[in-house]
Amino acid sequence: MAKQTTRQGEYTNNGAVLFLALELGAKEWKLGFSTGLGQQPRRRGMRAGDVGKLGREIHAAKKRFGLAEGATVVSCYEAGRDGFWLHRYLVQAGIENVIVDSSSIEVNRRARRAKSDRLDAEKLLVMLIRYQLGDPRVWRVVRVPTREEEDRRLLHREIRTLKKERGRAMNRIHGLLATQGIRLRSPQKPTAEVLERIRLWDGTGLLGGLKSRLQRAWEQVQFLEGQIRALECERRRVLREAREVDVAKIRQLEQLRAIGRQGAWVLVREFFGWRKFQNRRQVGALSGMVPSPYQSGESCREQGISKAGNRHVRAVAVELAWAWLRYQPQSRLTRWYRRRFEKGGPRARKVGIVAVARRLLIELWKYLETGVLPEGAELKAVV
Numbered sequence: 001m002a003k004q005t006t007r008q009g010e011y012t013n014n015g016a017v018l019f020l021a022l023e024l025g026a027k028e029w030k031l032g033f034s035t036g037l038g039q040q041p042r043r044r045g046m047r048a049g050d051v052g053k054l055g056r057e058i059h060a061a062k063k064r065f066g067l068a069e070g071a072t073v074v075s076c077y078e079a080g081r082d083g084f085w086l087h088r089y090l091v092q093a094g095i096e097n098v099i100v101d102s103s104s105i106e107v108n109r110r111a112r113r114a115k116s117d118r119l120d121a122e123k124l125l126v127m128l129i130r131y132q133l134g135d136p137r138v139w140r141v142v143r144v145p146t147r148e149e150e151d152r153r154l155l156h157r158e159i160r161t162l163k164k165e166r167g168r169a170m171n172r173i174h175g176l177l178a179t180q181g182i183r184l185r186s187p188q189k190p191t192a193e194v195l196e197r198i199r200l201w202d203g204t205g206l207l208g209g210l211k212s213r214l215q216r217a218w219e220q221v222q223f224l225e226g227q228i229r230a231l232e233c234e235r236r237r238v239l240r241e242a243r244e245v246d247v248a249k250i251r252q253l254e255q256l257r258a259i260g261r262q263g264a265w266v267l268v269r270e271f272f273g274w275r276k277f278q279n280r281r282q283v284g285a286l287s288g289m290v291p292s293p294y295q296s297g298e299s300c301r302e303q304g305i306s307k308a309g310n311r312h313v314r315a316v317a318v319e320l321a322w323a324w325l326r327y328q329p330q331s332r333l334t335r336w337y338r339r340r341f342e343k344g345g346p347r348a349r350k351v352g353i354v355a356v357a358r359r360l361l362i363e364l365w366k367y368l369e370t371g372v373l374p375e376g377a378e379l380k381a382v383v
Helices: 051-064 085-092 117-132 147-152 154-178 192-197 208-241 245-254 261-272 280-287 311-327 332-340 346-370
Strands: 017-024 028-034 042-047 072-078 096-100 291-296 299-305
Touching (some): 028 117, 042 117, 085 096, 154 208, 261 346, 280 311, 280 346, 311 332, 311 346
Antiparallel strands (some): 017 028, 028 042
């Protein structure tokens, strides 16, 4: 009987480097360790957020692969609900970490494919090794803000959230009244006095249960409006008293006609205040308003904008584009839109306004960097 030999699979050896991929869940984290492509990874699970356990697992993995205690550790995880705190912890611990844009990860196109946290961790591990070997297009890495930069983005995001909640509460009030055939006309508000005076089709008033629910909903609206006013007051105070560079950029944008406080604040705090752009292509790409063509053989079509960038900036940019057409009629950008899209149908104008929004962001970036006004643009009159 011939003797059988067992052959170990070959794998790329990256020296004294330990690769770590983390698949983060709400209750459990999956870890994958390896030192090169083709190697059977070391898999471990742990309770979410237990950084002490994470350190022990890294130490055990180094021992398992025969690495020195001071060996380099390179890690990655997907951007998500855990934010950036784990990245800061890993960097402080001497680990090279990258945060990956989840939507940029390659996905198997089979109709039915196996998916689990363990498989996701192993896939991240392979892609991390490829990335470190010099394949930068394997995914897109998220730019991590500092704690201060991250904190500055909370104010306008909270205002936006509160306004959405206020809108939902008001829609709930109007919906409840509509079930009784009642429609409030602006500027009428569902105060206690108004609810008492409301009469239904048969001349009777609202019943106690419905009236109590409407009053509670109106109290919720008033509470949200109070919070919104307080936050807007805080924003005005910051613009009046702060001396930071990003606040100066907000004031600079506010000098342009068609750009108000909200738009200038969001553009700077989300976009221009902490990101360093090298060219106009980077500005367009980060806004997510770049084309995404699809070409295969004789099939060639446009899928629309990528929407891969900052959604807060994208929403504000489109609103500012409409305002720019109205309040900057002599600008080169407005004349270009009117010459090319104004005589088209609704779809053409919709496509055109997105193009204006992208070009406007590029013009505003140049304006903040050089101080040169967009061609044909006007400043607000000094009162």
